[in-house]
Amino acid sequence: MCKVxxxxxxxxxxxxIEQTLEEKWKNATIANNFIFYKVMRNNPDVCKExxxxxxxxxxxxxxxxxxxxxxxxxxKKGIRMDVYAVGATKAFDxxxxxxxxxxxxxxxxxxxxxxxxxxxxxxxxxxxxxxSYVIFICIPDIxxxxxxxxxxxxxxxxxxxxxxNDRTYKYFYIADNYDKIxxxxxxxxxxxVISNADSESQSDSFTEKISKLVKEAKINSQWRKQFxxxxxxxxxxxxxxxxxxxxxxxxxxxKENISPEIIAKCIKLPxxxxxxxxxxxxxxx
Numbered sequence: 001m002c003k004v005x006x007x008x009x010x011x012x013x014x015x016x017i018e019q020t021l022e023e024k025w026k027n028a029t030i031a032n033n034f035i036f037y038k039v040m041r042n043n044p045d046v047c048k049e050x051x052x053x054x055x056x057x058x059x060x061x062x063x064x065x066x067x068x069x070x071x072x073x074x075x076k077k078g079i080r081m082d083v084y085a086v087g088a089t090k091a092f093d094x095x096x097x098x099x100x101x102x103x104x105x106x107x108x109x110x111x112x113x114x115x116x117x118x119x120x121x122x123x124x125x126x127x128x129x130x131x132s133y134v135i136f137i138c139i140p141d142i143x144x145x146x147x148x149x150x151x152x153x154x155x156x157x158x159x160x161x162x163x164x165n166d167r168t169y170k171y172f173y174i175a176d177n178y179d180k181i182x183x184x185x186x187x188x189x190x191x192x193v194i195s196n197a198d199s200e201s202q203s204d205s206f207t208e209k210i211s212k213l214v215k216e217a218k219i220n221s222q223w224r225k226q227f228x229x230x231x232x233x234x235x236x237x238x239x240x241x242x243x244x245x246x247x248x249x250x251x252x253x254x255k256e257n258i259s260p261e262i263i264a265k266c267i268k269l270p271x272x273x274x275x276x277x278x279x280x281x282x283x284x285x
Contacts, residue, residue: 021228030214031084031139031175031193034227036096038220039213046213046255047083049206051092053185054135054173060088065118080113091115092128096193108134117267131167139194141174146209148174148181148190247277254278 012268013047030033040047041064048062065084083094097104115132141151150172154164178190188203192210246267252264260278264271 007219021231023230025218025224025227028218028227029193029195030210031096031098033096034223034230035214035217037082038087038217038223039210040094043213044085046209047085047094048188049084051094051133051135053183053189053206054171054184057135059090062087062092084115086130089130091119091132093134095134095136097136097138100138100140104138104142104172106137108136108172112168112170122188129167131169133169133171135171135173137173137175137190137193139175141176142172146180147179148177148179150174162226247273250274251281254281 030036030039040050044062044064047064048059051062052059057191062085065081065086081093082096083092085092085094093115094113112132112134115134116129117132119132120126120128123210141147152170152172153168154166156162156164173186173190175190178187178194181187181190185204185206189209189210191203192207246269250263250269250273253267254274254277255258260271260274263269264274266276
């Protein structure tokens, strides 16, 4: 029974909690959300250049939005964007995603909607909406088809040559497949994402610039403190989520008439807590 439970809940170890915060900070690269966020937000020129490399377009200018967390409405799910920037006619959300949590397509959909809500003011015509770009830089191939870049826009199913022309675009770059991309600048950046940011053998001047900024970020004592606080908050949320999942699993196992003693041992909840859950089930049954 315990082995079955551990197998079905293998993902609870994904957070890598055995690694100390100091080790995480020491080993963090541009693929780390916090480092990526700090480097891009504090260097708009570098962010603009990265967007131009990834999208292969010229951007007049970008303004970094001050919002780290965008709240949509009371009771609605807010989001925290790594990079939220706008130009004269374009809006960008740029995300670093080191792991695949299985929800990136849905996240891209939600993020794109929020970009529109943020940019369209009351009384404005819909045609004033900016071109909307949601870009995920992923390490694993979340689609499993072997591409280094997946680009999506709305097309007519009956005739894919007909575009909706709603000017919304979603990009997923796959660092693990960097060697399959033809554009040399894109390839160099994706290679950097999965390599050691301290490496001296970068492919071009842009990746060398990013590596230098990562090194500078790592010696910023204020950012180091913020990183530690952020990691502690993430670890706390992870533990709370893990505990709630364990309680839910315990309830399901109790409903299957498995003894509280076995459940407590397998799920690693105190026996007293499992017995309390059993009482609640009995009362509501």
